[in-house]
Amino acid sequence: MLNSSPNKISLTALPPLALYIHFPWCEKKCPYCDFNSHQIKDGIGKSGFDEARYIKVLIADLETELPRIWGRQVHSIFIGGGTPSLLSPAAMDELLCAIRARLNLEPDAEITMEANPGSVETEKFSAFAKAGINRVSLGIQSFQDDQLKALGRIHTGEQAKHAIDIALQHFKSVNLDLMYGLPNQTLEMAKADIETALLFNTPHLSFYNLTLEPNTYFANFPPHLPSEDEVDAIFEQNLALLSNAGYQRYEVSAYAKKNQECKHNLNYWRFGDYIGIGAGAHGKISFPDKITRQVRERHPETYMQAMESKGNALIEAKEIPAKDLPFEFMLNALRLTNGVATNTFSERTGLPLSVISHGLSEASKKRLLDDNPSQLKATPLGLRYLNNLQEMFLD
Template sequence: MHNSKAVLNTLKPILATQSKLTALPPLSLYIHFPWCEKKCPYCDFNSHQIKEGKQGFDEARYIQALIADLETELPRVWGRQVHSIFIGGGTPSLLSANGMNELLSAIRARVNLEPDCEITMEVNPGSVEAEKLAGFARAGINRVSLGIQSFQDEQLKALGRIHNGEEAKRAIAIALQHFKSVNLDLMFGLPNQTLEAAKADIETALSFKTPHLSFYNLTLEPNTYFASFPPKLPSEDEIDAIFEQNLALLEAAGYRRYEVSAYAKKDQECKHNLNYWRFGDYIGIGAGAHGKISFPDKITRQVRERHPETYMQAMETKGNALIEARDISAKDLPFEFMLNVLRLTDGVDTVTFGERTGLPLNVVSKGLDEASKKGLLDLNPNKLKATEQGLRYLNNLQEMFL
């Protein structure tokens, strides 16, 4: 597996050919909802603040655009079953329960969903109403992801969140009444965060016994308010201490780290995100949505118009809102594959590389050799799996496959 000599002789002819897939990977559906009540200073997602005092978006019009967008994709995925749906944003919980029911009903009429299809929506704790969540559950949502970030009012204020700590707890309690599967998003390395405050956040989250937790390090992303006006963040050593402390707390409570930022109780991993990280396929509809669809002889990517108004106009006037549609070159496929699968703590079997890219494993021999020698990649020849050191320095590991 880790012999790189063959690469020198085989790389050019291999990369000159198209990939050939013997089977298509699982298929998911991603739906982007682009509006939020307030743009957070750290957020680099495609989200647009609604006008104060107004609904700020035309729900019926946007849902019709989404349905039309899905219909443009049907010929590309005909006959394939969808095994998960994820509605992200923005703040999808700004949709009405009736609107969600209309959208999911339209999807069921057009695509073949697996009987136990996981259907997740992101929910802002500041927009949680008990009756509305009950309506989302009746519409078919069976998993929610709550953007908690912290339970400390001071931290939430620094992060520009619209909820406080008590509202976060209330939102979790309501969600657990209506959904079997609830994820809590938490952040660490927050402005002026102490080890004790970070521990309190995790302990509060653990008290709710949700089946899944996401635990992210706050990063200053380009083109955000925080990038222009950076807050005072803990030092690298302090952030490492917070991570190690909270990792131990999570593991002691029965949560297994299965991806860089994701922790789950047994058999409660997020099916949708696992499909991304295993280089599966996904239809992406909505403003700014990305999609990846495989065919026997090629793998394609698409990007939609980012601005909601431009997106809806494009769907209404042209019948599609694509701003990019391209085949992934054989040269880029290995990096795109490794970029995803190396996030998984269990990695994937080496045979998955050929199954998902259509390329022989020896095209990445050089990177595998280098990563193994540096202790970033597991030495098991049947696995593509980062070591603990590899997960810690994931960017460096991924770059070896550029």
């Protein structure tokens, strides 16, 4: 039975488990990017980074996690960055073979790799597929050269189209990352990007609003962006285009054909567990009586040195206080357009639903939360003001 105390959790079953691997290097740091990515430098092999060393410490990092997840099956792998496609196919194969030897990996597990559309990476797609990658997420952002230049991207619109063609030949699933609200973007320019993307009929699309994140070049030297009303118009226009083309919006920024949702990201949004290895990686692992988080050293060199000298690169390892779990759960679950079943809250947090009763009541009164008692689901108004809705569940 679920523990009725709001200060003590009790999980009757552990959630699904995934693996995230962070690759921290890229060819060029984009001016809007606040991810843990570092521009490669000349002088360290042909690639500009010590590939063999990084793969070795990744495998060692994974081994430190094995006692905490022993016997549990891993349902998905996501290799993000940075630009993981900068790895050689041989290094990718070595990494995935090491993972299979150490984890109980689901036979048809979704294995995603992020990639940029540059020609060097696309030439390697066949070999990546043979190594076991079955889903690729391409950082397209725009098909218009002027927009790509404004975003600091190093590929062209034609290279993006070529990369999509190659990816569709080799991978079971392909996602295209697109952005809107770009510098000086008009309604017509945004429409052209979506219409170009739709020509490829990929199973999945991500559609992000460009925001000025702290500690980025754009935050210090902001470009001229469309007004809030113009951004809203672009979103509504392109939402209709995507819907008419058979894409369902299943998360704030994610759209998929039927049964083509990203399994790995769904696990995040449903408050599942994930091992996180690599520079700056975060992890979340549940136990019957607690839920824990870990954070690793952020800088690649510091991360590798810590793994080599101490055998781990943790800078934080803690149990999540019970009082923080409701907000963390709702922060993720309310991003899903269909929300989650109400009983998922207790299943994933180990807490009674009563701990969020006040927030649920207030959100319903403001018409931000659906009235269906069997679902925790934002209304269209709630999705529009998602930050306000999520904040209602802060301790």
